[in-house]
Amino acid sequence: MASQSNLREFDADDILCDPNTKSSIVGSGSFGVVLVGKHKSLNKLAVKVMECHGGKQTKERFKQCVMEELGKLQTAQTEHVVRTYGWLTLSCGMGIVMQYYEGGNLRDFLLNNRITKGIPLRLRQLAETADGIAFIHNLPGHKLVHNDIKPENILLTRDLHAKLTDFGGAKLAATTGSTTVRLPATGEKIQFTALYTAPEKLKKVTMRPKKEHDVYGYGLVIHMSLTCEEPYPPTEINTLTNAIIHGERPDCDAINDLKASLENNDKGTVKVMEEEMKECWEHNPTKRPHITEVRDKFQSLVDAQNPVAILEQVTNSVRQMDLTVKRPAETQLVPIRQFSPRDQTFLTTQESSRPAVNIDLPSTSRDTPAGQTSRPQQMGAAHDVTSPQQKGDVTNTNLDDIFQPKSGSNEKSRLVQKYSDSVKRGKYNKANLIKQQLSRLIAGQVKTTANELKTFAVKLRNAKKFTESILFYHIASDFYAKQQSPDKAAKGLKDCAWQLNETNKSMVDSDVTNKPIVKDHVIPLIADMRHQIQTLPQVDDKIRCVCEAECSCNIGYSLYLIGSYQLWEETIRKGITLLKRKLGDDAAKYVVYGGLLNNLGFVCQKTSRDEEAVKYYTEAIEACKKTKDLTEEERKRLMDSSQDSLRIAKEKLKK
Structure with missing residues (x-):
């Protein structure tokens, strides 16, 4: 335990922060966020804010862990270890107070x-x-x-x-x-x-x-x-x-x-x-x-x-x-007590005193797979996971300005070009670093939303600007990951993964020499979005499972595009196993389950295992009959696709 004689407990009303989180949040990670604040005697300091949910025992263990970390920091006080002042208690958890x-x-x-x-x-x-x-x-x-x-x-x-x-x-x-x-x-x-x-x-x-x-x-x-x-x-x-x-x-x-x-x-x-x-x-x-x-x-x-x-x-x-940092006026500062780690914003005095609001489980977004005869099915969002009229959205942003240099120089336009050049030269690591830089610039300088970024990326793809399209889907995923609703964040990431898969299809159809970009750049991006869905906190279990499975389906389709059938099959089987393990008999209620079964039949057919293909196509048709997140028109189209593929597989068996 930390020594009470060396460390002190701070009052959460005595540390004041800029309510503009772009200025006050100076770091973030899996633990929570780090805020910069002002104290009347210590002046500028940093507070590592950690959120805890659960019962009394969970919160007691959490407090013990925080105090143990404080003890370690206090014991390790030396020139090249951060200086620690103490701790504070918040309604959502605790904070460690350190030198800034x-x-x-x-x-x-x-x-x-x-x-x-x-x-x-x-x-x-x-x-x-x-x-x-x-x-x-x-x-x-x-x-x-x-x-x-x-x-x-x-x-x-x-x-x-x-x-x-x-x-x-x-x-x-x-x-x-x-x-x-x-x-x-x-x-x-x-x-x-x-x-x-x-x-x-x-x-x-x-x-x-x-x-x-x-x-x-x-x-x-x-x-x-x-x-x-x-x-x-x-x-x-x-x-x-x-x-x-x-x-x-x-x-x-x-x-x-x-x-x-x-x-x-x-x-x-x-x-x-x-x-x-x-x-x-x-x-x-x-x-x-x-x-x-x-x-x-x-x-x-x-x-x-x-x-x-x-x-x-x-x-x-x-x-x-x-x-240099623009300092807010003293009258603008608010107590750190009003900070909400979940929303990553400062609540008003009235809001910070309200109990947490329970969010109803949203229905899983309907998918519109592009099922075609003798082709595997893709998973795609039929509508945005957030409404364009959602409070806080800006609908008049012109992202096209990024491609129109002003005064002879436009940093964002230059970064887009550098990204595109890096991808085309196979410098994918460098491209991702450029993406991070551009994403920060857009977040700080452009009034836009995740939906608008995604729509802009679609526009770029339709104009056959494929590398630029990939870039803006990736940036849109950054914005979705920061959604206040964890469920919407997961669905937004899943939608970006599907859009990247669509871009892969268009890119390969346009020029087969683009396959290395799909293999070494875009598939890892989709896999990373799937990993983010896996690790997002507080996502509804069913929504997480379905979104993760849809990402696996889209990774599989992209592997099909580059002819990597073995990895494709492994990815499909993992998706099916996930749905069965998490949802049991309810797996068939979701279109992704039937889609994965159909695609497993397709890969078996492509690798001359027609008997297995018949088995999986039949299972896909039965699953499609039970699917709840489809219109009857969509159900008919998917069933027709699987039935046509089943007929072809049966004819091959007869020969």
């Missing part, structure tokens, strides 16, 4: 292409991070393990010094519900970040955290510091996890390019950093170095640098980051 660091987190810093990042500066940040890890690993009588080392958990001061943060995310996830893994035996939930998790931990998620796991994650941090790119391209989480367990590591081509572009001193430094990186992510944990060894080696390199040169690099980077 204006430089943001290391991930955002490294991925920002507009910032010049010298090698000596990056080296200093790595040495400071290693020092923070080494400190907690060697605490007398405590010897903590962080268990979630990643760039997002390394904060930067205004002078770009590194501070280690977030010592309780994995355990906190067990009571907040923001989890990614449920253990089959106990039902306990565990959160981890697969990209930065050691292979032995991925293989056995119940394994007790070890120092070697932190060292492995630190190796991935070195990689991002050197490449300024995400360590892995977008990949379905299960596929990525399996690859890491079997020895997959990030591509180092960008590091070779970096070395080729540097002068001798920096080139030698990068060579040492790369060597340490590879030792840290050794598959055998016993061969990984102690973090103190890495720290000492990096610190000796920092000591050999010209301090004036590092200071100049910091000055240039800070100027490019533009850390």
